[in-house]
Structures are given as C-alpha cells and as structure tokens.
Amino acid sequence: MVGAEDLTMFEQVAIAFIDEDGYPSTIPLLTTRLNGDVKLRLPKGIADNWIERKKVNLILNHITPIPTGGYTDRRYAVFRGLSRVMDGIVRVEVERAYTWDERVTPFPQYVEVSTARARRYLEGIGKRLGETFKPRIGLFWSFFRTVRLPFLIATAVPVAIGTGAAFYRGFFDPLLLLLTLVGLSCIHLALNVANDYFDTILGADIANKRPTPFSGGSRAIIYGIVNMQEARLIYTSFFLTGAAVGAYLAVTRGLLEISVLTCMGLFLSYFYTAPPLKLAYRGFGEIAVFLGFGPVIVLGTYFVQTQRIGLDAIISSIPIGLLIMLILYVNEIPDTPYDREAGKMTLVTRFTKKQALGFLAGSLIATYLTILLIPLLNLGPTTILIALASAPLAYRVYRGVEHNFGDPYRMIGVMSLNVKNAAITGSLLAAGYIIGAAL
Amino acid sequence: MNTYRLPQEVEDVLEGALVAILTVVNEKNEPVSHPMLPLYDRDRGLLYFTSSILFSKKLEYIKKNPRVSVLISHREYVNSDKYHAIEIKGDARVFDQDLSREWQKLLPLWRKKEPYIDTYLKQRFALPLFWERAIIEVRPRKVRVWRDGDLEKEPEYYIVGG
Numbered sequence: 215m216v217g218a219e220d221l222t223m224f225e226q227v228a229i230a231f232i233d234e235d236g237y238p239s240t241i242p243l244l245t246t247r248l249n250g251d252v253k254l255r256l257p258k259g260i261a262d263n264w265i266e267r268k269k270v271n272l273i274l275n276h277i278t279p280i281p282t283g284g285y286t287d288r289r290y291a292v293f294r295g296l297s298r299v300m301d302g303i304v305r306v307e308v309e310r311a312y313t314w315d316e317r318v319t320p321f322p323q324y325v326e327v328s329t330a331r332a333r334r335y336l337e338g339i340g341k342r343l344g345e346t347f348k349p350r351i352g353l354f355w356s357f358f359r360t361v362r363l364p365f366l367i368a369t370a371v372p373v374a375i376g377t378g379a380a381f382y383r384g385f386f387d388p389l390l391l392l393l394t395l396v397g398l399s400c401i402h403l404a405l406n407v408a409n410d411y412f413d414t415i416l417g418a419d420i421a422n423k424r425p426t427p428f429s430g431g432s433r434a435i436i437y438g439i440v441n442m443q444e445a446r447l448i449y450t451s452f453f454l455t456g457a458a459v460g461a462y463l464a465v466t467r468g469l470l471e472i473s474v475l476t477c478m479g480l481f482l483s484y485f486y487t488a489p490p491l492k493l494a495y496r497g498f499g500e501i502a503v504f505l506g507f508g509p510v511i512v513l514g515t516y517f518v519q520t521q522r523i524g525l526d527a528i529i530s531s532i533p534i535g536l537l538i539m540l541i542l543y544v545n546e547i548p549d550t551p552y553d554r555e556a557g558k559m560t561l562v563t564r565f566t567k568k569q570a571l572g573f574l575a576g577s578l579i580a581t582y583l584t585i586l587l588i589p590l591l592n593l594g595p596t597t598i599l600i601a602l603a604s605a606p607l608a609y610r611v612y613r614g615v616e617h618n619f620g621d622p623y624r625m626i627g628v629m630s631l632n633v634k635n636a637a638i639t640g641s642l643l644a645a646g647y648i649i650g651a652a653l
Numbered sequence: 654m655n656t657y658r659l660p661q662e663v664e665d666v667l668e669g670a671l672v673a674i675l676t677v678v679n680e681k682n683e684p685v686s687h688p689m690l691p692l693y694d695r696d697r698g699l700l701y702f703t704s705s706i707l708f709s710k711k712l713e714y715i716k717k718n719p720r721v722s723v724l725i726s727h728r729e730y731v732n733s734d735k736y737h738a739i740e741i742k743g744d745a746r747v748f749d750q751d752l753s754r755e756w757q758k759l760l761p762l763w764r765k766k767e768p769y770i771d772t773y774l775k776q777r778f779a780l781p782l783f784w785e786r787a788i789i790e791v792r793p794r795k796v797r798v799w800r801d802g803d804l805e806k807e808p809e810y811y812i813v814g815g
Contacts, residue, residue: 230684237722237795238742239722284770322780325705332782347752349784351781356778
C-alpha cells in the first residue's frame with residue numbers, strides 16, 4: 215500500500231505492464247485525492263482492461279533538477295504485483311517492493327553492493343569474447359589504487375624525523391637517505407598490497423560495503439583491477455626489493471642493527487594480516503603499526519645515517535609512531551561492523567564509543583607530551599616544540615571523530631584531517647631538528 | 654499516424670529530458686522498470702542509455718528480449734520550452750564489447766544534460782566498475798504523446814519507421 219505521504223516524496227508516478235503487442239508499456243498515472251485517500255488514475259487513452267489483472271510495476275520516481283544543469287536528490291520506489299483497475303483507478307496487490315533513496319543509501323554504497331554482479335558480467339563477456347576483462351583505468355591509476363600510493367606519506371614523515379634527528383647530531387648523507395626511503399617505501403607498498411590480499415582471503419574487504427578512500431582497503435582486488443595472483447606477485451616483489459635494500463644497508467652500515475630492524479619491519483608488515491599471526495585480527499594491528507612506523511623506521515633511518523642507536527632517536531620516534539597508529543585507528547572506525555563480521559577484531563571493534571574516544575584522546579595527549587619531553591630531557595633541541603603548533607588540528611580531529619563516529623561518509627573529512635595532522639606534526643618535528651642544528 | 658521519424662516537438666522533449674523510465678521484459682515476461690538518463694541522438698533518430706555493469710540485469714534481459722518502453726513524464730524533469738508526456742515502445746540493442754570506451758561516444762549528449770559529468774569521469778579510478786558501461790540503443794517503433802503533458806486528453810499515436 216502506497217501511502218499519501220509516500221506519494222508526496224515523488225512527482226513522477228507510472229505503471230508498466232506487458233501490452234497486447236508484446237512490448238512493455240510504461241504509462242504515466244494521475245494522482246488524485248478522494249475522501250482523504252490518494253488514488254492512482256489512468257490517463258486518457260488507456261483502457262482499464264489493458265492492465266486489469268496483469269503483472270505490473272508501479273514506479274514512483276523523484277529527482278531535483280539543478281538550475282545549472284543535471285539533477286540531484288535521487289530516489290525511487292518500485293512496487294511489483296498484480297493490478298486491479300476499476301473506473302480508471304489503479305490498485306496494485308504488491309508482491310515485491312524495492313526502493314533507493316540516495317540520502318539513505320549514498321551512491322558509493324549503492325554501487326558497492328552491486329560489485330559482485332559487475333564482476334560476473336565482466337567474466338561473462340570475457341568468456342564470450344575469449345579474453346580477460348578488467349576495469350580500465352590506466353596503468354598509473356591501477357598502480358596508484360592497488361598500492362595505495364598516497365599512504366606513502368606515512369613512511370616519508372618518519373624517515374624525515376629520523377633524518378632530522380641524525381642531522382641535529384651532525385650526520386647527513388643524501389644517498390643513504392634516498393636508499394633508506396626507497397627500501398622502506400617498498401616494504402610499505404608491499405604491506406598495503408599484502409593487507410588487501412589477506413583481507414580478501416579472510417573476508418574483511420568483501421564484507422565491507424561502505425568503503426571510503428581511507429577505509430575498507432584499496433578495493434583493487436574486489437573491483438578486479440588486479441587478481442589474486444597479480445596481487446601476490448606485487449607484494450612479493452616489493453618485499454624482496456625492500457629486503458634487498460635493507461641487506462645492502464646492513465652490509466654497508468651495520469649488519470646486526472639494520473638486519474634486526476629490517477627483519478622487524480618485514481615481519482610486522484607481512485604478519486599484519488597474514489596467517490597464522492594475523493596481528494590486525496587479534497587486536498595487535500595498532501601496536502604493530504606504532505612499532506613499524508615509529509621506532510623501526512625512525513631508528514632505522516637514524517642508524518643508517520649515524521651508525522648508532524640512542525635514546526634521542528628512540529624518543530623522537532614515539533610521537534610519529536602514535537600519530538601513524540592513529541591514522542589506522544581512526545580509519546578502522548567506519549570498518550568496525552564489517553571487521554567484526556569478518557572476525558577482524560581490531561582495537562576499535564573491542565571498544566565502546568566512549569572507550570574508543572578515550573583511547574584517541576589519550577594517544578593524542580601522549581603524542582604532544584612526548585614532544586614536550588624531548589627538549590626537557592635534553593634529548594633534542596627546543597626548536598622541535600614547533601611541532602606543538604599542530605595541537606589545535608589534533609583537537610579538531612578528536613571533535614570530528616566524536617561528532618561523526620561510525621558514519622563512513624561523514625568521517626571522510628576527519629579521516630583526511632587526521633592524516634594531515636600526522637603529516638604536519640611529523641614534518642614540523644623533523645623541521646625542528648634541522649632548525650635546531652642550524653641555530 | 655505513420656512517420657519516418659519522430660515529430661520535432663517530441664524530439665525536443667527527448668533532448669531535454671533529465672530522466673526516463675526504461676521498462677524491459679524479464680525472463681517471466683514481466684515488466685521491470687528503471688529510472689535512467691535518456692540521451693537522444695536527433696541525427697540518427699535513436700534513443701540511448703548507458704548502463705553500468707554494476708546494474709547489468711537489464712542488459713541481460715534486453716539481450717533475451719529486445720522489446721522495451723520508455724516514458725518521459727513530469728514537466729519539471731524536462732528541460733525544454735515545450736513539454737509533452739511521451740511513451741515510446743521500441744527495439745533495443747546492447748553494445749558491450751568495449752565497456753571502457755565505446756559509451757564515451759555518447760559523452761557530448763550526456764554532457765548537455767549533466768554538465769558536471771567530466772568532473773566525475775576524471776575520478777574514474779575512484780569508482781572503476783561504475784564507469785564500465787554498456788550502451789543501450791533504442792529504435793523507436795510506436796510513440797504515444799499526451800500533448801502539453803495533459804493526461805486528461807486523448808494521446809496521439811505515431812508508428813515510426815514508415
């Protein structure tokens with residue numbers, strides 16, 4: 215039964231049926247109010263008996279035209295069933311109904327639930343034409359999406375901090391910096407692809423129906439941009455390249471220290487999602503990311519330059535480790551229901567909203583307290599305190615998460631802000647070391 | 654009335670329509686309807702739709718039964734000086750051999766109706782499967798026109814194709 219209120223949401227009302235000539239027919243309907251009820255009436259030229267007791271579609275449709283062209287605010291409802299017509303008034307005994315309202319189900323989510331159908335269609339065409347079909351977005355964009363290229367910022371910033379801390383102690387070799395950056399970037403890209411590969415096998419990415427540019431994985435495998443074999447080849451190649459660069463640096467700069475740090479990086483990156491450890495699935499993903507993107511990268515970079523490990527380097531790695539961990543942590547919030555469904559028990563999935571916000575606030579406070587401690591403990595120059603300038607941004611991240619908690623699309627802005635906060639704070643920290651050395 | 658092509662005022666409405674209801678026939682010989690963006694090629698006298706493979710059921714139905722109907726109705730949804738409510742019955746074909754590129758030949762028509770389409774297309778990598786699209790070409794056969802959109806008046810009928 216279509217209520218009067220339902221109908222006020224739609225301007226276009228029509229009925230479709232199979233006509234006597236074998237073609238479907240789609241006829242506009244008039245809506246009239248009669249004794250408080252809304253009646254659907256056939257237009258002139260359409261006889262009752264053309265439609266009576268036929269299987270029909272009743273379609274209600276709405277768009278809001280945009281004055282400058284195009285439209286927005288789409289919604290429709292379709293009621294399928296048997297029609298009854300008397301004196302031009304149409305009734306439908308509804309057997310099945312479905313609706314879409316983009317305010318309720320945003321378009322990206324609407325698209326996401328149809329992914330499997332699209333893949334089947336591509337496979338069908340592939341079989342028919344005897345070749346493999348993939349979505350064609352070009353080699354660069356395929357690579358960009360598959361490896362999640364923009365997230366390399368999470369490697370570049372800790373490398374900058376390690377380099378800055380070494381520079382403050384009077385060490386800087388640009389070639390070694392480049393090698394370090396290349397090796398670590400390879401391991402990071404391998405981590406991203408391996409993460410998608412195992413999340414696909416373990417079901418977390420397939421379960422996720424509301425991915426965003428920051429959450430739900432790269433979707434490269436889900437969308438068929440790369441297949442599983444290709445993904446495995448990509449992450450293996452990157453892991454091997456990263457390990458080779460690590461081996462070279464170990465031989466030339468310090469066998470024990472670089473070997474240990476490289477092995478730690480490879481271990482944490484691979485077993486972040488890979489069985490049997492599946493660290494992210496057991497609530498250890500956040501600590502793995504903290505260790506990997508904090509101490510491992512910063513210490514590794516610092517050691518490659520200075521050939522020593524000091525408390526100053528360790529403490530400088532903590533703020534960025536926490537902030538990169540918080541990128542993961544905040545990005546996991548929209549994934550929570552799907553991660554739970556797939557048994558991926560990240561830290562957020564184990565928390566209530568209050569606990570989750572408490573952890574976020576605590577980690578942000580710990581980040582800035584550590585920055586404050588560095589010059590207080592005489593482990594770095596006072597100039598690194600410029601990194602505290604991002605504190606208002608961190609507060610906005612917290613408020614944004616609190617306000618939009620769990621809504622993937624409303625959280626996109628705050629997830630982006632959170633990445634910016636990590637990048638800005640880390641860059642200021644690195645700059646603080648370099649300025650401190652110059653003064 | 655028999656006609657070789659659609660009357661000009663009908664073509665005007667088709668060119669200005671922002672949305673059409675496309676009805677196809679499923680395997681149980683029942684109608685299945687979808688609101689879609691109609692693209693009318695006046696030179697060829699053919700009506701086009703593009704359908705993402707994400708929503709590909711209709712494509713399979715058309716391949717099995719090419720008979721379709723298209724409804725243009727509601728004044729606000731037609732960006733043209735004149736408005737008529739129009740129902741077209743026609744024969745449809747699906748073009749899906751090159752899902753990535755072939756539909757782009759319809760971009761000039763699409764752009765006229767959704768000027769912002771290029772912005773979305775530049776971000777094709779964001780929704781890659783959405784931009785893998787088949788073309789549905791509809792050759793009009795029978796047309797019913799409620800002049801000025803007045804559904805209380807008898808419609809006019811046209812048989813297209815001579």
